[in-house]
Amino acid sequence: MSLRSEAKKQLHEDKVERVEMKETETIRRPLPRFQKDSTNSVSAGRERAPVSPRTWPLLPFFAAVLCMGILGMRLLPPSKYTNWADPFKSWDPQDKRWAFPNVMASFHSWKRSQLQDNRNAFEQGLQAVVLDPILNAESEEGTNYSLKREDEPIDVVKREDIHVFVCTDEADLRPLAVLINSSMANCPHPERLFYHLVMPYSQRNAAKRLKHLFPNARVEMAEKYIDIREVEEHITFRNDTGARKELVSPYNFLPFYLPKTYSEIRRIIYLDSDIVVKGNLEVLNDVDLEGHSVAAIEDCSQRFQVYFDFAQLDEIHKRQGPDRPKWLPDEPFNKSACVFNRGVLIIDTNQWIEQNITKAIVWWMDEFRKADKKALYKAGMSQPPFLLALYGKHKVLDETWNVRGLGRPNLSDMERIYYKKGWNYTFDRIPFMSPFADEANILHFNGKYKPWKGKRHRGENDDIISICGDPEKGQECAGLWWEYLSPESNDFLKKKPLSKGIL
DSSP states (O other), X not given: OOHHHHHHHHHHHHHHHHXXXXXXXXXXXXOOTTOOOSSOSGGGOSOOOOOOOOOOTTHHHHHHHHHHHHHHHTTSOOSEEEOTTOTTOOEEETTOTTOOOGGGGGSOHHHHHHHHHXXXXXXXXXXXXXXXXXXXXXXXXXXXXXXXXXXXXXXXXXXOOEEEXXXXXXXXXXXXXXXXXXXXXXXXXXXXXXXXXXXXXXXXXXXXXXXXXXXXXXXEEOOSOOOHHHHHTTOOOOGGGOOOGGGXXXXXXXXXXXXXXXXXXXXXXXXXXXXXXXXXXXXXXXXXXXXXXXXXXXXXXXXXXXXXXXXXXXXXXXXXXXXXXXXXXXXXXXXXOEEEOTTEEEEEHXXXXXXXXXXXXXXHHHHHHHOOSSOSBOSOSSHHHHHHHTTTOSEEEOGGGXXXXXXXXXXXXXXXXXXXXXXOOOOOXXXXXXXXXXXXXXXXXXXXXXXXXXXXXXXXXXXXXXXXXXXXXXXXXXXXHHTTSOHHHHHHHHSOOOSSSOO
């Protein structure tokens, strides 16, 4: 064999050897983790090509069903809730019927203690009673419930609801929050309180926002219709009366229409929105009206002569025949008669309707409109016709149930003289001072200067509007109002509600 042939043969053998060595190295190389060798043997030959992942055709369908199920659970009623003001976001069972809102924890310690005492007293007395938290106003009285205490049956009479009405067109809900919070905190049986809010339709979510703060409060937007246009037809504003223009609101007169509209409710407690309740509304609700249509406090620091033009009143009183309505008193109006304030009322709806009180008030409003040269009354809009219609026909409440004027900056001369007789103290005109406030059951911030329109903490250069309590040791009245509104609740209610949400 020639050298050339041997060289070619040798080259071919070298090439074959290199190919075999390369194949051997490939076979010995470890397989990737995701790639399985069907034979688990080197002798199986070359590695298999990567296989595509196995598809699951129904997986998207099951995923869609799961997502729809989770979203559907959002429609179920909650079994627990968290309080937005709780920094720990702890979950509370929804069936804690008589528990108060956690927002109470942010209030003053003495108020928390009083709240807990009220709650303990109630739970000890009715440990096993199951009551419907929303009681029908038309339900029969005297329904009996039973419970067992030490294995002995005891009959418990269901307590009647206390219907509290508030009429306001105020967009700021903080006054209502303070009213609800203070009245519940000072009532041993807060589940009896039923709050009816008479407000414009634009405020239809007010009850939901307040329920967010007070989940156990029974709050509803009053649904019965009162013709606002009919009310407005009888309202007249005159510049010579000294009345504030905001008092022209028809919602300032709606309390006079409640008895006829809600005649199925035997007794109504009406409260202005600018109050703090420090007493037990159960006591107020149980006052014997002795056949009167309404009960209100009498304030002898103000007299009829401050409100009325008695020359016109005397002419009206002298009317005879068909021009003389039956609600005019037999005797002329007394200039020295004490004023009774309409900010806190107990109303017997049956007596109110029977005595035509609403019609009498509207009649006096029309007489005010007819007066040409001089206003028939001044220093108010809804208060004066109320005084005239119920002159000598009201039950006098204890003055602690409406300690009023706390939104005023000064005392009148008549008030200073009246207070000096009782306290042997010379009262200044400024600021307004209420010596009755120490024992008050209700603090009434009627006047121009409302606490929520000012600051929580007064600055060094800010004037004190009113002082409550002892003339020498009293405290700023606005501070008593802020005690019932936590900073968190204040911030929450100051925010404008979402257009499509309830909060």
